[in-house]
Amino acid sequence: MKCxxxxxxxxxxxxxxxDDDDFISGMNCVAIAALNTGVYVxxxxxxxxxxxxxxxxxxxxxxxxxxxxxxxxxxxxMHKKYGFWRFLRENQCDYRDVFPAEVESVERVVAYILMNxxxxxxxxxxxxxxxxxxxxYFSRRxxxxxxxxxxSAREKCRILRTTIPIPDEYIIGDDGYxxxxxxxxxxxxxxxxxxxxxxxxxxxxSSKARLDGTPAPLPTFRDQNIAGLAKDIALSLxxxxxxxxxxxxxxxxxxxxxxRRTGADVKQLSRVLGMSPKEIASIQ
Numbered sequence: 220m221k222c223x224x225x226x227x228x229x230x231x232x233x234x235x236x237x238d239d240d241d242f243i244s245g246m247n248c249v250a251i252a253a254l255n256t257g258v259y260v261x262x263x264x265x266x267x268x269x270x271x272x273x274x275x276x277x278x279x280x281x282x283x284x285x286x287x288x289x290x291x292x293x294x295x296x297m298h299k300k301y302g303f304w305r306f307l308r309e310n311q312c313d314y315r316d317v318f319p320a321e322v323e324s325v326e327r328v329v330a331y332i333l334m335n336x337x338x339x340x341x342x343x344x345x346x347x348x349x350x351x352x353x354x355x356y357f358s359r360r361x362x363x364x365x366x367x368x369x370x371s372a373r374e375k376c377r378i379l380r381t382t383i384p385i386p387d388e389y390i391i392g393d394d395g396y397x398x399x400x401x402x403x404x405x406x407x408x409x410x411x412x413x414x415x416x417x418x419x420x421x422x423x424x425s426s427k428a429r430l431d432g433t434p435a436p437l438p439t440f441r442d443q444n445i446a447g448l449a450k451d452i453a454l455s456l457x458x459x460x461x462x463x464x465x466x467x468x469x470x471x472x473x474x475x476x477x478x479r480r481t482g483a484d485v486k487q488l489s490r491v492l493g494m495s496p497k498e499i500a501s502i503q
Contacts, residue, residue, distance in 0.1 A: 264351035
């Protein structure tokens, strides 16, 4: 068995997950893809425009099967909700072999993955970010939900929006997704780190952590918040549904208004609004 670190390519002019409903669907896609490809997930995080996974698999092809199925499942959600077709077809993934024998390599990769939201300034710590496995290890917090086996097939289909069967012991959380603690190979990760204190050390020494000793700022606006704000501004100022419906002058005014209210930089606005960074930067 081998460990593989999967990193999808970052999309600069679009976001995968536009709101909490998209993230919830993505969380369920992780669980179902893992279940149906037989991989062990050690850690993962869903960011607005990319994803990271650390898997235990028998060979690289199984890791590719997992990522392809994850993309396929999530693309169905995007097509049904937004009408996007083949949204992730061209999105590439980097596969890096991480040798389990080199324990510190596994520790550093786990820390790198879990600290992504902190580095992006959308979470104060690795444990409070809900769209990943950060709160799974060493019983960080109590999670609430119901056993899948205690829920009728009809209700499971309504909650998860799929008829794909899942084990009875899986826990479906109150927010409507399969809790990562149901399938994350938690014991492997905890055995590697040995203690919560050692895990904290690797998190704080990760390349994604702030190492200059200055306090971390409060989280900025998430991509999903800015997308919702842009839609609200388009509707309130121009009586139009979204940025795609705006005239050039209206679009420029919307972008300036979003920037004024949120302080978002060019890269974030480019992702959220689906425009090139050059276009965004030219608007004064």
